[in-house]
Amino acid sequence: MSCVLLWVSCGPKENVNSLLGLSWRAQRRFRLWSRISFASGVSAFSSAIAEPSRSSEERVYEVVLKQAALVREQRKETDERALNLDKPVEGDFTNGDVLNAAYDRCGEVCAEYAKTFYLGTQLMTPERRRAIWAIYVWCRRTDELVDGPNASHMTPKALDRWEKRLTHVFEGRPYDMYDAALSDTVSKYPVDIQPFKDMIEGMRLDMGKSRYNNFDELYLYCYYVAGTVGLMSVPVMGIAPESQASTESVYNAALALGIANQLTNILRDVGEDTRRGRIYLPQDELAQAGLSDDDIFRGQVTDKWRNFMKGQIKRARMFFDEAEKGVSELSSASRWPVWASLLLYRQILDSIEANDYNNFTKRAYVGKVKKLLSLPAAYGRALLSPQNMVKR
Numbered sequence: 001m002s003c004v005l006l007w008v009s010c011g012p013k014e015n016v017n018s019l020l021g022l023s024w025r026a027q028r029r030f031r032l033w034s035r036i037s038f039a040s041g042v043s044a045f046s047s048a049i050a051e052p053s054r055s056s057e058e059r060v061y062e063v064v065l066k067q068a069a070l071v072r073e074q075r076k077e078t079d080e081r082a083l084n085l086d087k088p089v090e091g092d093f094t095n096g097d098v099l100n101a102a103y104d105r106c107g108e109v110c111a112e113y114a115k116t117f118y119l120g121t122q123l124m125t126p127e128r129r130r131a132i133w134a135i136y137v138w139c140r141r142t143d144e145l146v147d148g149p150n151a152s153h154m155t156p157k158a159l160d161r162w163e164k165r166l167t168h169v170f171e172g173r174p175y176d177m178y179d180a181a182l183s184d185t186v187s188k189y190p191v192d193i194q195p196f197k198d199m200i201e202g203m204r205l206d207m208g209k210s211r212y213n214n215f216d217e218l219y220l221y222c223y224y225v226a227g228t229v230g231l232m233s234v235p236v237m238g239i240a241p242e243s244q245a246s247t248e249s250v251y252n253a254a255l256a257l258g259i260a261n262q263l264t265n266i267l268r269d270v271g272e273d274t275r276r277g278r279i280y281l282p283q284d285e286l287a288q289a290g291l292s293d294d295d296i297f298r299g300q301v302t303d304k305w306r307n308f309m310k311g312q313i314k315r316a317r318m319f320f321d322e323a324e325k326g327v328s329e330l331s332s333a334s335r336w337p338v339w340a341s342l343l344l345y346r347q348i349l350d351s352i353e354a355n356d357y358n359n360f361t362k363r364a365y366v367g368k369v370k371k372l373l374s375l376p377a378a379y380g381r382a383l384l385s386p387q388n389m390v391k392r
């Protein structure tokens with residue numbers, strides 16, 4: 001427990017908190033709260049949601065602790081046990097062929113929607129790779145409910161049905177092939193259901209909300225739709241057996257990568273989002289910069305806008321920096337796709353700068369050459385062994 005407290009009280013999160021303007025009182029409340037929730041064996045997330053006085057960061061961190069606790073026990077077991085996770089599943093199931101076909105279909109979806117990421121998964125062990133595909137497909141399907149071609153027919157009731165279906169998946173009662181793959185994955189790896197439920201919650205939020213008053217509200221949204229992905233993926237990708245880092249610190253880095261990606265996504269898509277009547281940028285920060293909703297809808301690149309964007313980009317980069325510290329702690333075969341995703345997504349921020357902050361009418365993207373160059377760069381970083389973040 002002392003490692004957790006040490007990390008929470010003087011580790012990198014504190015820097016992020018203070019740089020993001022989390023008040024001293026809030027930080028202290030957060031530390032006290034972390035101590036209580038950790039000592040009592042980590043209470044349920046639902047009770048955290050019920051307490052409105054805590055910041056989003058505090059509330060989200062409870063899910064991090066819960067997922068980390070689930071994994072911590074497994075890390076204590078021998079390497080031999082870890083090796084078993086990577087053994088082929090054939091023979092484990094009477095319907096092994098069906099299951100293999102289900103995973104193959106997940107791989108096809110992944111290859112279709114996210115080519116670079118699919119390529120990145122090729123270095124992973126076959127068992128882990130297909131589990132990541134299954135998680136990817138569930139996330140993609142969830143996102144498509146509110147972002148895809150049938151989004152206009154989506155209702156809160158339909159999301160409730162999707163959530164019910166999710167609980168069936170975790171109970172081993174899949175509805176279709178993709179669900180069957182996920183059901184198998186969550187039965188093999190210590191993946192908690194909460195991040196999955198929270199992603200659905202993010203879709204609910206997105207349906208009913210088009211403005212975010214402050215960064216605290218935006219942080220919660222980013223956790224729901226992207227931080228959750230980090231928490232879902234790490235139990236499958238695995239932490240390096242030689243890593244000395246605390247489980248919580250690795251999960252915190254995973255959370256940070258999700259937040260960084262989503263913040264970047266928001267900064268890239270400002271123009272696109274206004275055409276859907278949405279502004280994801282924190283309203284109080286816009287006002288401080290002397291900008292109104294009308295300015296965003298008008299879409300003029302002014303000095304006020306440039307200055308505002310500089311601050312937003314700086315914050316997104318801080319979350320990427322935070323995430324970097326955790327990647328080397330992952331199992332060696334899982335590092336490459338994560339580095340690749342980090343390096344590629346972070347370059348979108350460079351591209352926004354190169355576009356002179358015109359994210360109203362110019363879409364920031366990473367060109368093919370830069371994308372290709374990022375892959376060996378990611379590979380090089382993946383060779384680095386754990387950095388000994390914080391001792392367990």
Ligand SMILES: CC(C)=CCC/C(C)=C/CC/C(C)=C/CC/C(C)=C/[C@@H]1[C@@H](COP(=O)(O)OP(=O)(O)O)[C@]1(C)CC/C=C(\C)CC/C=C(\C)CCC=C(C)C
Nearest residue numbers: 136139140143226229230253254257258261262326337341
């Ligand atoms: C190796 C790796 C990257 C694994 C993650 C695989 C996985 C399960 C991805 C699911 C992604 C997904 C479909 C999420 C649904 C919600 C969503 C669309 C979020 C946005 C992604 C970007 O997608 P895109 O640019 O296509 O956006 P549009 O839909 O077009 O608007 C997000 C911005 C979030 C993606 C978040 C991650 C990939 C989190 C990555 C974090 C980890 C894998 C943890 C790494 C571990 C450490 C210790 C750092």
Ligand SMILES: [Mn+2]
Nearest residue numbers: 143144146147
């Ligand atoms: Mn989307």
